Amino acid sequence: TIEDNIFENNYFGIYIQRGYKCLIQNNKITSTRAKSQEGSGDGIHAWVSQEIWIKNNYISGHKDGIYLEKVINSYIYHNNSVKNLRYGLHFMFANDNVYVNNTFDNNNAGVAVMYSNNVGMVGNRFVNNWGDGSYGLLLKDISFSKIKHNIFESNTVAIFLDGATKIDFYKNDFENNGWGMKINANCMENRVINNNFINNTFDVSTNGTMVMNDFKKNYWDKYEGYDLNKDGTGDVKFHPLSLYSYLVEKNPSVMLLFKTFIVDLLDKTEKI
Incomplete structure (x- = not known):
């Protein structure tokens, strides 16, 4: 047990091996x-370890707030990881782990989960992760995981998926x-259900022409359709992936046209 300590200006705060x-x-x-x-x-750095419990810690000013490599069956709960130089939390080859009710605020990027399976991410806050290449959550070659009841607010990209498959995104804001x-074309069989998309510049973007993922029962503030039977579900399908967002993904300089008459006309034409 490592408990109730203060670590200041160390290269590694806590290092665990095996x-x-x-x-x-x-x-x-x-x-x-x-x-x-x-x-x-x-x-906090853990390597080739199992059943590590990381709870109620405050971590700031390091490369990664928490780094787990080849760590299994571990639980990361109620930590504050803020203003770190790279990631608030970083998984590499780390299967069967859960992180719950943590805050990742103002890091270069919030959380990166790479080359891992069966990761649970529940009730976390990913906020204020801004800058070129900054994400609230980066998912790289990850599968069979659940992302539920999280808040993604004021990030350059809330979630970036690359090689991610069979992930459930449920009731996130x-x-x-x-x-x-942002969903790369190599992502398949992911389910995005009952999430809220509010006041984002782009709700969904991809670099491919086909999206092999399932979107159901989400709230989209950009929806302009109707609900004649008042059942709370729009009668006209909403298409969150706009032509303009696709053009920006292919050619970032097109972003200069944002909120111009040309883009408004393009959006209206899509809906005809």
Whole structure:
């Protein structure tokens, strides 16, 4: 157990190698010296470990707030990971883990889950992760996972999917982001159900011509259809992927036309 400690200006705050049934809780792990990713380690770093419990920690100023590589059956709960130089939380080859009720605020990017399976992500806040290439949540080659009841607010890209398959996105809130979801063409069999998309510049974007994913019963604030039978579901299908968002994905300089008459005309023409 590592509990109720203060770690200041260390290269690595806590480093665990081949750990088993470790508890890390109620620690404050901060650094004001790190100026670059190359010159800093992680706040909490675990490698080839299992059943690691990371609870109620505050982590700031490191490369990654929490980094897990080849870690299984672990639980990350109620941590605050803020103002880190790369990711608030970073998984690599880490299966069967859960993170719940954490806050990832103002990191270079919120959370990256890479080359992992069966990850549960529930009730977290991904906020204020802004900048070129910044994401609230990056999913790279991940499958069989659940993302539920999370808040994605004020991120450049709320969720970016690359090689992600068979993931359930359920009852998440996407608000005031540049992009709600960016889904690469190599992502398939994902389900996006009962989520709210509010005041995002683009709700959904892709780099391909075919989206092999399922969108159902979501709320879209850009919807302009009607509901004649008042059952709470629009009678005209909504298409969240606009032609303009596709053009921006292919040629970012087209973003210069945002909120111009040309784009308004393009949007209206699509709906005819």
